[in-house]
Amino acid sequence: MNNNNQSIHIKKEVLVKIIKAFFSENFAKNVELIPFEMRPKGMNVPYRCCIYKERAILRTRIIAGLGFSIENDDEIKQLSVYAEEALARETPASGPLTVIDAACKGCTPHRIHVTDLCQGCVARPCQSVCKFGAISMSNGRSVIDGAKCKNCKMCIAQCPYNAIVKIIVPCEDACPVDAIVKDTNGFVQIDYDACLSCGKCIMNCPFGAVHEKSQIIDILKQMQSGGRVIALIAPSIVGQFPGGVYRLKTAMQKAGFADVYEVAQGADTTTRNEAREFAERMEAGAPFMTTSCCAGYSQFINKHLPEIREFVSATKTPLYYIAEKVRRDEPSALTVFISPCVAKKNEGRANPNIDFVMNYEELGALLIARNIEILDCEEAVFDTESSKQGRNFGVSGGVAGAVASISQGDVRPCVINGLDKTTIKLLKKMAKDRKCEEGNLVEVMCCENGCIGGNATICPPKTAQRALAQFCAGSSDLKRL
Amino acid sequence: MNTITVKLCLGTACYVMGSSHLQDLVDIIPDRFGDRVVIAGHNCLNLCTSNGEHAESPYVKIDDEIISNATIEKVLDHIEKKL
Known part of the structure; x- marks a missing residue:
């Protein structure tokens, strides 16, 4: 959907x-x-x-x-x-x-269901293909015995009338x-x-x-009581609003933020540190290293695959570095991470330098409620411009690509584009076998397409990716920053 | 032959409420209708404020006709009817 x-x-x-x-x-x-x-x-x-x-x-x-x-x-x-x-x-x-x-x-639980389309045919391929004897005939139609059915879907593939479906719970x-x-x-x-x-x-x-x-009320309350509230915008925000990030910065300042920083700036620190760590690990003979930016993936490691932890980079996330910098520069200001997804709320909670998290939908709602037309805003500037690599962190392949772009020697990115049953199996295998056949730099992003596919995004990933590619093309290379 | 003008509202409310998903029209329309239909993104058309709310955003304007809750399919359908 x-x-x-x-x-x-x-x-x-x-x-x-x-x-x-x-x-x-x-x-x-x-x-x-x-x-x-x-x-x-x-x-x-x-x-x-x-x-x-x-x-x-x-x-x-x-x-x-x-x-x-x-x-x-x-x-x-x-x-x-x-x-x-x-x-x-x-x-x-x-x-x-x-x-x-x-x-x-x-919703009715997952199951294989014979619909009205069943013609009660003579061939009955569903019956003959079922290895579990779950299908019988009743009132001229196939019926599935839920106790015997193993959801293998062989009958679905065989039915000449497409009469059998898998009912899912979304x-x-x-x-x-x-x-x-x-x-x-x-x-x-x-x-x-x-x-x-x-x-x-x-x-x-x-x-x-x-x-x-x-957390919108908590944030608005701080703004209203005169607190200095600083927004840290995730790299994937490009394309999520009309008019580009420079206009968006002005719009956000009109909406009550005292200042706006690109998290891409922190991503540049992540890239440098992660490249160094990758080189060290490879030299020490590690079979592979996985990235560690995605908050969904870090939850996955903690709750489901602690065995892989020794292969996970210890480098901090872009948000960590930028929040650390802002807290150091302005200790009395409050920080709000502007996020594509809900997973980052966990990271925000665990890091004392991040006070609040607001997602793109919430930011959009704030701009609408305050009648702020982004396209009518002037373009602002950022004190520090981020690199094209850092700005591309929110796209699947972007983190590994950034690390690879400043690394020498044997760098083979393996990109896990979204956590699902199949990719989880693959990660479990990597942890168990202590090797990765697909590469040595494993990037994991929980959402398909990366952060631009996050649950609170506004723009379809394809359109967002186009806007991001254009923005990155006009940005400097990390090696030249 | 008159050309049809399609204005895609890229005001904040329309964009957040769904016109971000209509931007593919900028490619689809010239492909399908050539130069008979001209499409462009637009600053706020002030349609969301006309009924006081944005519940029916996103809006698209096809010549003088206003389409609320616009979708790609709805816009293409209207253009086809007009041609």
Whole structure:
């Protein structure tokens, strides 16, 4: 599913409304009214069974937008109370994800299903191909015995009428680590011990039942009380907004950020350190080294594949270096990482130099709510220009490419473009065999296409990549910086 | 023959709400319709503010006709009907 669908549209609308309410004269009251504004009396019911359910689900989306867990909601507490609590809290709530059980469809579990298209034919190839004896005939049609079926899909391939289908549960299917579990009623729950916070479930649930807990109110509060709030924009932001990053910087300053830094600047430090580390490891006879920038991948290492850790680069992420620099230069300022994905919320939490994380959708909602036209903004400059390699970090192959571009000798990048069942198997094999046949510099990005495919991106990856390629082409080579 | 003018709103609200996904039209339209249809991205067309909200963004303008909740398919369909 791409990131341009009605459920994501609604989530963005909710964020815009929350931010508008924040800047209104009565935040709590106006938050309370959002569900009624979005679904006024007499409106045709667009998606759910009735307007009341629509409003109830919007209410829970607002709770997530205010930064609270929907799981803890008792349905009695008013949104205005949530709004006041959001204003009063000192630090954002922990845990980046939350689930709306009311929005969850409770999809039927994964299984192979014979549809009405079955003609009850004489040949019955489905029966003969099934190695588990799971298919029989009943009322002139094939029937699958769920207890015997092993989901091998041989029958699907054989049916001449395409009558057999695999029913999938989109969130479960998207999750690379089986962290989606169902409660006794069949509604989604997340096993946070296994979860990478990669955001694939957010992107893939057609009902929009998984939400990020937003830190937007915490950030706006700091801005409003006069705090110096500095934005650190991820390299993948290029193409996510119209008009390029120089105009975007001005727009963000109008929206309340005191200053804006490119994380690509930190990426240049990462590239240099990682190239040095790679050379050292190769000289010491290591079979391969993997990169360590992706927050989803680092969660994966911690929770699912600690065996590979000895091959993982100890170099810090671009965000680490830039946040360290900003904290050193301006110790009293607050830092906000502007992120393509939810996974970076974990990194933000673990690093005291990063105060908040705001994703691209949230930044977009802020600019909309503040009526800031990016294309009408002047172009600003960055004190330090980043290299073309650093600016390309958010594209699959970009990190390994950057390291390779300043390395000598035998550098063979192996690019893992997205964590899924197949690539996880490959990584497990590398850790077990202690070798990588595909190369010696293994770049792992959790999202397909890299950060430009992150769950909170606005632009389709192909278009974003084009904009990024153009921007990088006009940037200096790292060797010349 | 008159040419049709397509304006793709690249205002902040439209872009964030979905016109970023319409940029492929800049390649698709000349391929499909040649010089009969002219397409260009545009600063905010002020259509989102006309109904006070951006719930129906993104907007595309085809000559004088306004398309709300625009998609690539919707835009191409409108152009074909006009030609």
